[in-house]
Amino acid sequence: MGIVRFDGGQIDRAILKKMADTLYHRGPDEEGFYIAPKASPSDNGIDVKRNTTCASFSHPAVGFAHRRLSIIDISSGQQPLCNEDGTIWITFNGEIYNFLDLKRDLQSLGHVFRTNSDTETIVHAYEEWGTDCLSRLAGMFAFAVWDGRSDRLFIARDRIGKKPLYYHMGHDCFVFASELKAILRFPGISKRLNLTALVDYLKYLYIPDPKSIYEDIFKLPPAHYLMLENGQIRIGSYWDVSFIEGNTLGEDECAEQLLALLDQAVAGRMIAEVPLGAFLSGGVDSGGVVALMTRHSETPVITCSIGFDAPEHDETGMARVTAGLLRTDHREFFVRNDFVDLVRRLPALFDEPFADSSAVPTYYVCKMARQAVTVALSGDGGDESFGGYHKYMLSRYENMVRSIVPWPILATVKAFCLAESIPACRRARTLATAAMTDPARAFYVTNTFISDQLLNAMLTPVVKSAINGYDPFEYTAAYFNRSGTMDPLSRMLYTDLKTYLPGDILVKVDRMSMANSLEVRSPLLDHRVIEFAASIPADLKIRNREQKYILKKVFGRLLPGDVLDRPKHGFTVPIDHWFRNEMKL
Numbered sequence: 001m002g003i004v005r006f007d008g009g010q011i012d013r014a015i016l017k018k019m020a021d022t023l024y025h026r027g028p029d030e031e032g033f034y035i036a037p038k039a040s041p042s043d044n045g046i047d048v049k050r051n052t053t054c055a056s057f058s059h060p061a062v063g064f065a066h067r068r069l070s071i072i073d074i075s076s077g078q079q080p081l082c083n084e085d086g087t088i089w090i091t092f093n094g095e096i097y098n099f100l101d102l103k104r105d106l107q108s109l110g111h112v113f114r115t116n117s118d119t120e121t122i123v124h125a126y127e128e129w130g131t132d133c134l135s136r137l138a139g140m141f142a143f144a145v146w147d148g149r150s151d152r153l154f155i156a157r158d159r160i161g162k163k164p165l166y167y168h169m170g171h172d173c174f175v176f177a178s179e180l181k182a183i184l185r186f187p188g189i190s191k192r193l194n195l196t197a198l199v200d201y202l203k204y205l206y207i208p209d210p211k212s213i214y215e216d217i218f219k220l221p222p223a224h225y226l227m228l229e230n231g232q233i234r235i236g237s238y239w240d241v242s243f244i245e246g247n248t249l250g251e252d253e254c255a256e257q258l259l260a261l262l263d264q265a266v267a268g269r270m271i272a273e274v275p276l277g278a279f280l281s282g283g284v285d286s287g288g289v290v291a292l293m294t295r296h297s298e299t300p301v302i303t304c305s306i307g308f309d310a311p312e313h314d315e316t317g318m319a320r321v322t323a324g325l326l327r328t329d330h331r332e333f334f335v336r337n338d339f340v341d342l343v344r345r346l347p348a349l350f351d352e353p354f355a356d357s358s359a360v361p362t363y364y365v366c367k368m369a370r371q372a373v374t375v376a377l378s379g380d381g382g383d384e385s386f387g388g389y390h391k392y393m394l395s396r397y398e399n400m401v402r403s404i405v406p407w408p409i410l411a412t413v414k415a416f417c418l419a420e421s422i423p424a425c426r427r428a429r430t431l432a433t434a435a436m437t438d439p440a441r442a443f444y445v446t447n448t449f450i451s452d453q454l455l456n457a458m459l460t461p462v463v464k465s466a467i468n469g470y471d472p473f474e475y476t477a478a479y480f481n482r483s484g485t486m487d488p489l490s491r492m493l494y495t496d497l498k499t500y501l502p503g504d505i506l507v508k509v510d511r512m513s514m515a516n517s518l519e520v521r522s523p524l525l526d527h528r529v530i531e532f533a534a535s536i537p538a539d540l541k542i543r544n545r546e547q548k549y550i551l552k553k554v555f556g557r558l559l560p561g562d563v564l565d566r567p568k569h570g571f572t573v574p575i576d577h578w579f580r581n582e583m584k585l
Contacts, residue, residue: 007172011063020065027067034080077117094141097268153228161222161502180351205355213352243490247535265523274374277302282318285379288555381524385533387541401435
């Protein structure tokens, strides 16, 4: 987190300290500060002076604060961290998995390293390549670099959005942090609601970037950087994923290459100087990750599963089978009555409206894992890259019907299937309605949770006037229509990779893991895995009725058939039972 002032004022260390204190959970091991120019001789910030040419009040004042969760180079990787002459400083949240390779390259170019941390690699990479350093980083990250040579702030976020980054641009200052709560500790920040963000939330159950719930605070989107110079900001994109199918490998060769990429991604995420384990559900993705971990671990992998007393929501039985096969050091936790207190805490953990109920079991599995490890690997990302969600199958049927059944026949089916109480009629009407709808809007309907009609009925005239005709469909349509392909599945996968994954799934995992001071790493979200998955034909992702076909072919060598063949079981909770019982008012 940090502050840049360009009004001639000084950085108040006490404010930086208050901001840092709000994020203690993200880094309980150490704190550090960098302030330049120093506010006064009594300032207790980090005792590093900038060059005299940079210590004038004609230059912007900058203050960085950092909370550290020590994982790599525990003894000497303290932040904020600088280059050799103290002209470039960084505060960094995340991990760079290829930092050893980058370090060797940079040393060959003459750079001198004082630590063994991945953080210092970013400093020298920026020195050498400027903003182009981003294309060389493989990892999850949100960082800020202060370039004292040019009085420039450079902040960036990883390609898929594993690590969060919020910012506020005022008329005399720029403030940034990993969570909203830290920015709100800065004096004078308005809490005026962004009403279009509220409308988005009612539709999507999360608030999409670049908005936050507040008008004056924004999220830096994934795969973007922001440059602050001369009191002006410039935002740019540095990466995108292409679904133009350029992969000419046969099925077996494709599986071999995918296995190699996954194995490399898992191995890279096992670098740590602290205990490491994994989440294990009863599904293919987490099971495959754990199976690959066993290849690179000399001791049994620590695995953690979460369960419920309700059988339809419980995956511990299948997770137990996988754990036994892979001979892991397995732990289980069952969510029972104590979840009510957690639900009351969730607003403070998320800072803005967020309604994914699986946040509850995610919190508990992170809490359980933190008792044994500091880093846990997860299976997140397999569904969005390889076609794992049931909605992709439904949309596939819609597109088949849309392409072969004339519109008048669909209209007739829709008109005659009015008996909502008869399941067959309800399904036929729903399918006909979807097939009569533009594909982008049909996917929007699938991906949202209340109808536009209900949304319109919920909004007061004052809110409708304030949002001035805003349509939340614009968010989905913008990605669906720019995917660069006409393949229906690829358009949906691209949209979810850009919206649902970073806006919902990764927000949930980040907040719940950081609430327990646990780092979660996701090999399936390695950008090289995502790019490879995007390049292969859609029928290797969904073949007939088999979803995640190629991924199952790869993990089929490592997992029992029962795991591969079982229907997809989302990370669901018995929320209807909770509302009728423990949470009933």
